[in-house]
Amino acid sequence: MEFCPHGTKLECSKMRPKVPCKKLHFKKIIQKHTDESLGDCSFLNTCFHMDTCKYVHYEVDGPTVQFPKESFSKIESVETKTLGRTNQDTTILYPAQWVQCDLRYLDMTVLGKFAVIMADPPWDIHMELPYGTMSDDEMRQLGIPTLQDDGLIFLWVTGRAMELGRDCLKLWGYERVDEIIWVKTNQLQRIIRTGRTGHWLNHGKEHCLVSMTPLP
Known part of the structure; x- marks a missing residue:
C-alpha cells in the first residue's frame, strides 16, 4: 500500500476532513519519557535508544478504511522465477553461498x-x-x-x-x-x-x- 503524504491520521483529517483516506498512516509512540516539544527523533525507527530517547518516534497506524476480505482473494497469484537450473517448468533455487x-x-x-x-x-x-x-x-x-x-x-x-x-x-x-x-x-x-x-x-x-x- 501507499503511505499518506500527510503522515498521521490527525494531520490527514485536517487536510481532507470529508474524504476517507485509504492510505497507510503513522501514529506517534508516546512513552513516559517522551517530550513532544523536542520534535521527531532524527533516527526514527533506527534509534538504538528508544527506551530512553525523549524524542518522538512513530509506528504504522494501518489503513483508515477497512477493506473487505473478498478483495484480497481476487489478487492473482504471480509466478516468481528464481535463478538456477530449470527442468521444464520447475526452477531450483540453490542456497546462498x-x-x-x-x-x-x-x-x-x-x-x-x-x-x-x-x-x-x-x-x-x-x-x-x-x-x-x-x-x-x-x-x-x-x-x-x-x-x-x-x-x-x-x-x-x-x-x-x-x-x-x-x-x-x-x-x-x-x-x-x-x-x-x-x-x-x-x-x-x-x-x-x-x-x-x-x-x-x-x-x-x-x-x-x-x-x-x-x-x-
Missing part, C-alpha cells in the same frame, strides 16, 4: 566466471567503522577482471570514492554505461536530513556505477 576470507589474498580464479557482479566494497572513507576497510591501492589491485569475460558490474561507491570507483572500473577493463542514484528516505518517507550540510550531500544518497565489459 559466501566466502569468509580476506579478499586481498584470495585467488579469485577459483570462483569461476559470472555474467553479473554486484559489489559493495569496504571503501576507506576516513572514518572509524565497525568493520575493516581497504585502501585505495588495495581496491585497484583486486582481481575483479578474472571473474568476468563478458557481462555487467554494479559497483556501489561512497561520496569520497566516486572518482576512485571510476578509476578502478577503468583499470579492471570496464566501460561505464550508466549510474544509479539511490536517494535515501526515512521511516516517514522523507529525505534524510540528519546532521549538517556535508552529511546531507554525502550520506543522503548513494551511487551505483554500472559498467560492462567492452565488446571484442
